[in-house]
Amino acid sequence: MHLTILVGTMTGTAELVAEEIQTVLEADGHGADIKLMDGLDSAVFQPDGPYLIVTSTYGQGDVPDNTRALMDSLERSKPDLSKVRYGIFALGDRTYTETFCLGGKQFDAMLRDLGAQRVGEILMHDASAGTMPEEVALDWIPGWLSLCEESLA
Numbered sequence: 001m002h003l004t005i006l007v008g009t010m011t012g013t014a015e016l017v018a019e020e021i022q023t024v025l026e027a028d029g030h031g032a033d034i035k036l037m038d039g040l041d042s043a044v045f046q047p048d049g050p051y052l053i054v055t056s057t058y059g060q061g062d063v064p065d066n067t068r069a070l071m072d073s074l075e076r077s078k079p080d081l082s083k084v085r086y087g088i089f090a091l092g093d094r095t096y097t098e099t100f101c102l103g104g105k106q107f108d109a110m111l112r113d114l115g116a117q118r119v120g121e122i123l124m125h126d127a128s129a130g131t132m133p134e135e136v137a138l139d140w141i142p143g144w145l146s147l148c149e150e151s152l153a
C-alpha cells in the first residue's frame, strides 16, 4: 500500500504525527508520502491510493491556514472523488467545547460531499487529555491500516 498523508498544521504537531505514521508504515513494508497542504489543489487526490488527513483546528473551529488553498480548490472545482478512500486524524483540544476537532470534521464533510469514502472513524486527539498525539497515532494506525487494506481488497 502507498499512503499519502496530507498535513494541516499551524505549529507543527500534526506534522510530527504524520512522521510517526510514516515511520511505522515504512517499517511495515508500505510506502508513505507526507505532503504539507500548503499550496496544494484538488489534483492531489488521485483514485490510486488511500489518503490520511492529519489536521489540527484553530480560531473558532477553523481549518489551519495552510489548508485553505486545498479547501478552496475542492470547493471551487468539486471533483468527483468517488474512487478516493481516506482517513482522518484530527488534532484538537476539548477545552474548545463547541469546536472540538472541527478542522478534521470540516475535511470529512467536504470529502464525503465529493463522494470520497472514509475508512474507519475519525480519530479525535484531545491536547488537554495528557496524551501525546504521536503516541496515540502509534496505537491507532495498525487498526486503521487493516481497515484500509480490507477496503482496497
Ligand SMILES: Cc1cc2nc3c(=O)[nH]c(=O)nc-3n(C[C@H](O)[C@H](O)[C@H](O)COP(=O)(O)O)c2cc1C
Pocket (backbone or CB within 6 Å): 008, 009, 010, 011, 012, 013, 014, 015, 055, 056, 057, 058, 059, 060, 061, 062, 064, 091, 092, 093, 094, 096, 099, 100, 101, 102, 127
Ligand atoms: C489559538 C488556538 C485556537 C485553537 N482552537 C481550537 C478549536 O477551536 N478547536 C479545537 O479542537 N482545538 C483548538 N486548538 C487546539 C489545537 O488544534 C491543538 O493544540 C493541536 O494539537 C495543534 O496542532 P498543530 O500544532 O498541528 O497546529 C486551538 C489552539 C490554539 C493555539
